[in-house]
Amino acid sequence: MDKLIITGSGPIDGEIRISGSKNSALPILAATLLADGPMHICNMPHLNDITTMLALLRCMGVEITIDEKMCVEIDPNSIKEFTAPYELVKTMRASILVLGPLLARHGMANVSFPGGCAIGSRPVDIHLRGLEAMGAEIDVDGGYIRAKVGKRLKGAHIFMDTVTVGGTENLLMAAVLAEGKTVLENAAREPEVVDLANCLVAMGANIEGIGSDTLTIYGVERLAGCTYSVMPDRIETGTYLTAAAASRGRVKLKDTCEGILESVLLKLEEAGAHISTGKDWIELDMKGNRPRAVNLRTAPYPAFPTDMQAQFTAMNAIAEGTGAVTETIFENRLIQVNELNRMGANISLEGNTAIITGVERLKGAPVMATDLRASASLVIAGMVADGETIVDRIYHIDRGYECIEEKLQLLGASIRRVPG
Numbered sequence: 367m368d369k370l371i372i373t374g375s376g377p378i379d380g381e382i383r384i385s386g387s388k389n390s391a392l393p394i395l396a397a398t399l400l401a402d403g404p405m406h407i408c409n410m411p412h413l414n415d416i417t418t419m420l421a422l423l424r425c426m427g428v429e430i431t432i433d434e435k436m437c438v439e440i441d442p443n444s445i446k447e448f449t450a451p452y453e454l455v456k457t458m459r460a461s462i463l464v465l466g467p468l469l470a471r472h473g474m475a476n477v478s479f480p481g482g483c484a485i486g487s488r489p490v491d492i493h494l495r496g497l498e499a500m501g502a503e504i505d506v507d508g509g510y511i512r513a514k515v516g517k518r519l520k521g522a523h524i525f526m527d528t529v530t531v532g533g534t535e536n537l538l539m540a541a542v543l544a545e546g547k548t549v550l551e552n553a554a555r556e557p558e559v560v561d562l563a564n565c566l567v568a569m570g571a572n573i574e575g576i577g578s579d580t581l582t583i584y585g586v587e588r589l590a591g592c593t594y595s596v597m598p599d600r601i602e603t604g605t606y607l608t609a610a611a612a613s614r615g616r617v618k619l620k621d622t623c624e625g626i627l628e629s630v631l632l633k634l635e636e637a638g639a640h641i642s643t644g645k646d647w648i649e650l651d652m653k654g655n656r657p658r659a660v661n662l663r664t665a666p667y668p669a670f671p672t673d674m675q676a677q678f679t680a681m682n683a684i685a686e687g688t689g690a691v692t693e694t695i696f697e698n699r700l701i702q703v704n705e706l707n708r709m710g711a712n713i714s715l716e717g718n719t720a721i722i723t724g725v726e727r728l729k730g731a732p733v734m735a736t737d738l739r740a741s742a743s744l745v746i747a748g749m750v751a752d753g754e755t756i757v758d759r760i761y762h763i764d765r766g767y768e769c770i771e772e773k774l775q776l777l778g779a780s781i782r783r784v785p786g
Contacts, residue, residue: 377615403591
């Protein structure tokens, strides 16, 4: 099992390119199952989760070719199986996203209950209730969701009692080929949901209200293949900006945009960062200053994203003052706190809130990654610690960050990967 060895150093400084969004690419890959012709998806990140989703499509018989620029051509007409097996689904929660497209296009789907990061309960009952409202027959048996529909799914009015990104995406993909009108109320508004909807529209879907919490979908008979480029990864963008802020450094990120993470940029400015932006770039400069502690509370978009909470916890650990970080989305998502405290951080937990009193420097230590974003927080902590930090179980970080050590090396960080 690979490890990252990080030697704490001074401010990072430089320019890097941001990869395509993992959380956008995964549902878009699932959406290719809806097309009746070849799909070309560009700007795909080279990540373990993407590899897993492509393997899942291949095990269904879907023909896939990938060029040297990670542009993927997918022929959904070659599909032969309608099962997403446990062996693949157990490693990645996003596998559940094939359920809606398979039902909508082929009238059947057998999908194992999903896995992924151990950050709390994320039930799929909203997905299932919505599909049942659209006429699907669903049976849960032996760890599998077995779903079928007679001819076509029927449009329905669906109110989701909890804002769910995956539920919104699954029901949106099911609705685009359903008969009649579907209304999804209390829909997730995340940029990745918008990106999926824009891809579906490029395929010929009829969707109103994109970007709002009410999506109205008029089902069409068929969707065509198209070429679509995945949006930049806003969480990767935010992670490198936060790493620069924690290290008192400067970074310019290319192939990204400010509109997808406004809440994060506001908090970084509150921490003392000087931020400038252009059409496809963001620059952050701390002017050599230590960040100021910030208070934040995670909530669904457009509020502060849960996927950036761990990184800000690490920044607060070495900031001036005391900051409170409250996690409202997942109940186990402050688990990086124990590892940060092992590095000399001063963090106490009060329910779902971490009270963080900044220290001047952390101390290098062996630490263990527990989930994808907690891994990123430990890397940031290692960069601003005295001595050597060894981050174990980094397969978590490989699920969501493309070439993280290479990109940080370009910014001047002392980080290397070693076999476990």
